[in-house]
Amino acid sequence: MRDALADLAVYEPEEGEIMEVSMGPHHPSTHGVFRMDVKLEGERVVRLKPVFGYLHRNHEKIAEHGAYLSAIPYTDRLDYLCSMTNNWGYVLAVEKLAGIAVPERAEYIRVIVAELTRFQNHAGLVGFLLQDMGASGTPLMYAFREREKVLDLFESLSGARMMCNYMRFGGLRVDATASWLAEVRQLVGRLPRFVDEFENLLRVNEILMARTQGVGVLPRELAINAGVTGPMLRASGVNYDVRKVDHYGVYDRFHFRVPLGEHGDVYDRYMMRILEMRETVKILEQAVRDIPAGPIIDPKVRLRGLRPKAGEAYGRIESPKGELGFFLISDGTGNPYRYRVRPPSMINLTILEDMCLGENIADTVIILGSVDIVLGEVDR
């Protein structure tokens, strides 16, 4: 942290010196309807208050009023860039609640679609982050070109590009055909070239380094105390990945490393996404190689009219943005008594002020960009 920050903590502004700026909710840099109430002294941020809730749409209450099945398409709309991982988090919670086993082939296809989701999310995030820094268009265009190929695969598998509604308790809705898996293999073969090029594009760029290194530092202790998860936490040097610590799905069978940052600044968070894309490609290569044949769903599972025994369950997965958890309480009826989402983007957003204090107003934009938020998930 800078020395300036220590001074600012006891800084008592005089009348007329502080300017208040309301950034958002319709600001192009806030990635949706999100507002930052910023107090500025000159160009420097002395106070920042994140204001969200503009996209609140009663997600949890809707899910409590419907059957267990009918909540799945709503989870697509939480983090609308990563519908597959949202589906997985929810069905994992229901599977724990009702004690449903998942066939092996379904677990492998889940890993494949989740890792493809992670890849396209990180590509898109890095594209948007660079766009926020002023690299207008070019990196974002390359990122979206690759994202498009992943979305094409999702469409031919599940019928929709973004709102996939693909997973079910106990398995999947439709099976992946041999030709679909062949397409995935082909795409996975081409992805390393894309990651190399994408990294070379700006990794050692002097302007990018000057803009991002040492900016928006998130100290390790603060990250842990604030409950930050995902690439943000790992960029601060904490080795915590739900795939490794919670052993959900079949992640234990794949060899992959968890990249860690050192400084916890915007540059580390940017590099974290690039490195995770490489690990994702590794997992994908192993998954498409080892995928077994077999059923994709237990035929005895009751999708309609599922009534789990009274109890509670918490299912969590490593979504591209962090730990995505679903907490369910059942009272034995056909709809959950309580349904709660632990959204990674919202919790990662709570420490925005600590990262922005003492920085320039222009840097708040890239600090927010490096958090990786999707307002559908923040506001629910």
Added chain:
Amino acid sequence: MVGEGLIQGLVETARNFFGSYVDKERLTTVQFPEERLPLPEASRVFPILLFDGGDPEAGLRCVACQICEKECPPRCIHIEKSKDKKPDFVGKQQFYPAVFDIDVSVCMSCQICVEVCPFDAIRMDKEFELSTSDRFGGLLWTKEQLAKPNDYYKKIHPEESAETDERRVKELADARAKAAAAAAKAKAASAAPGSAAGNGTEAVKEPEQKVTPQ
């Protein structure tokens, strides 16, 4: 050296620019209204109701069981059951929907109605250019607008419809075999006592309307 990183980035940009002339992987854009990519088999937009044969009224597969109405997550389906019955494709007397409306401005294309339908009556369309200037009636689709022939379904989802049709042909054959067996049994029963024929055979008469799925 200062500027090395800038040059390295420019090399990548140049590689992508010149590569887009030779490599299909680097240029994925199509000029949309003139040029269209084929939609995948599984692609889905909004639901349609299927009917067999040529008459949307008589051949409508929906029996107004209202499962889809109950299971629809945003509750965009409205069904009113008929008072009378009509025969379905195997000849069994069934209710039919007097009113079947889908508010497509509420529908979220999740396909759960298709999954839960036990009668293969509701399927997903692929038509996506649906803009209308009528904000109210234009987005509330009635039974008449939703009804599509099975041929249309075959055209948009060839693999899926082949599977459905195969199953339905089998169901029809089973139903006929059952009816024939019941008729034979009734005949044998009526033949045994000799005179008391009539009541038994009448109950298991052949399906009035045989509509084969095409």
